[in-house]
Amino acid sequence: MIVRIIFVVLCAVGILTAQAQAQVFLEQAKVSLDVSPGEHHDGFLLVHNTSSDPINIRAYWEDFEYKPPYDGAKSFLPAGTAPGSASQWVTFSPQTFLIPAFGQQKIDYTLTVPSQIQEGHYGVLFFERSVAGKLNDEAVNLVTRIGCLFFIEPSNKLKKADLQNIILKGNDVTARFVNQGNVILIPRTTYYVMEDGGLVLLRGETKKLYVPPGASARVKIPISEQLKQGHYTLVINSDLEEGDVVIKEIALTVDASGQITIENSQD
Amino acid sequence: MRKRLGFILAGSLLLNQAAMAQTTDTLTVSASIPDASGLQLTVTPVNASTNTAGTSSTTATTIPFGTLTFNSTNNIYTATDYYTVAIGTTGGAGTPTVTVTYAEGNNPNNPGTTTDGLGTKTTATFLTVNSSTGAQTVSSLGKKRLIDLTGSTGAMGTPPSGSYEQVDVGVWTGSTTAPADPSNGQPFSNTDVAGTYTGTLTFTATSL
Secondary structure, eight states: OOHHHHHHHHHHHHHHHHHHOOSEEEEEEEEEEEETTTOEEEEEEEEEEEESSSSEEEEEEEEEEEOOOOOOOOEEEEETTTTTOOTTTTTOSSSSEEOOOOOEEEEEEEEEOOOOOOOOOOEEEEEEOOOSSSSSSSEEEEEEEEEEEEEETTTTTTOOOOEEEEEEETEEEEEEEESSSSSOOEEEEEEEETTTOOOEEEEOOOOOOOBOOOOOEEEEOOOOSSSSSEEEEEEEEEETTTTTTEEEEEEEEEEEOOOOOEEEEOO | HHHHHHHHHOOOOOHHHHHHHHHHOOOOOOOOOOEEEEEEEEOOOOOOOOOBBBBBBOOOOOEEEEEEEEETTTEEOOEEEEEEEEEEOOOSSSSOEEEEEEEEEOSSSSSTTTTTHOOOHHHEEEEEEETTTTEEEEEEEEEEEEGGGTTTTBOOOOOOOTEEOOOOOOOOOOOOSSSSSOTTTOBBBTTSSOOOOEEEEEEEEOOO
16 A cells, blocks of 8 residues: 555656656746847857757747737747737847757847837747657647747937826726837836725735737726715836836725725826 | 044944944845746546446546447437546646647548538536536636537636546537536537547647
């Protein structure tokens, strides 16, 4: 019986360990660069093989776009097809290579910024495990790839946003976070509700958003606390990083029945 | 007068020494963990009739349904196994998210097109699995035909702590057991052209 229990535990540990490991491991999954026109930048990435078998890797560039509702979900597109593609700016080497068991490979990249950069340029450098062998019967090939996201933005970038269309939906205050700048914004939005006396009754944080220039995403603030009749102020603070913030103060009124109404809002 | 000046000088020297002794230096200790990304798939065949799991593989590069067998009751072809694909991700500063996309391969029904190919006749069920208990719940992506996994339609969110994502891939049978096969799917039947049907499922891991 004890032997059986030990066997089951070892199997469980083995399965869990296998799921926690990675065959292809990329040390740097994101490169963020603030650049000036004409600038050159050299860097490198390290790809590891954490398995006991050698693996063939193919490196290639694609574009990506954050998709509605801008919760971080992305679409990947062929290089050079997305607006703001950085595919022509980045070269890298090697493009195909074999990583021995538990080995690693250094991939050098060079960024060459053209004489003008008006907005953020983006892309992803993929490392794909090559598939070998032929399929003889009904079968689905499995391809795994990991990507390093490149965020190449002008050093004088415009990070500007607004919270618009503030309305009540049930007990939720919703707003549209509108990106009015020229780079992707990834706001961390916090909020709190305070009563007239300045006492904070409720605070929280919404899910991170990933909003491209010109796009807008919904922000939902749940007013879960049962508020008594009176006047309150909801303060929404979207931190755009690097010291940029969007703040909105919204005056709320709660009547005797508990019904919430929005009185006004201001920056 | 000279004596007084001497006292003042000596006093100010002592004070200066005391001030120096009180000066503290701070050493900031810091370490940065890169925003890393890692991905591993664990593929396990599961007998479709008995739900018995076979041997898992972390090196599998195909989901081999093999030669399908004819089910004379329903007049459709079925596979012996369906396959679970457990998605293991690792990350430094943040676990990457995974997107699953499908591309049609060999399609004897309509060569060079996606019409009535393997992607229409196979499904993917998106599950969240509790690592400790093995309990499975169908995620918000539900069950889809492989052909519908384009763009961000197969984009999985970050699994809850202590859980991982899993995709079960099987041949469409018209099952109505929850999660039911999508109604716009098709079975393999005698109306299909004989031959080898293939496709490619790509699992893409990137940070947010």
